[in-house]
Amino acid sequence: MTKKKLLEDIVQTPSRFHRAPLDVIRDRRFSDAERLQILGAWEREIRAADGEDEPQKLKLVSDAIQEVERRNAQGGA
Secondary structure, three states, X not given: OOHHHXXXXXXXXXXXXXXXXXXXXXXXXXXXXXXXXXXHHHHHHHHHHOOOOHXXXXXXXXXXXXXXXXXXXXXXX
């Protein structure tokens, strides 16, 4: 599977490939821009499911996004 195809698949169903949003940050196969794309898809997936634990899950995604943005601000990978 090519990286492009893998990214497309993950964006379709991010929770199928990563157990938690912070796992996206640890996945070295992707750039920070790709990580943000995956996390954005994860947020959409959570909102579409509209479950009772939605606020907690959205907080995890938000924390992961902030971590990626913090690393970018520091000039990280």
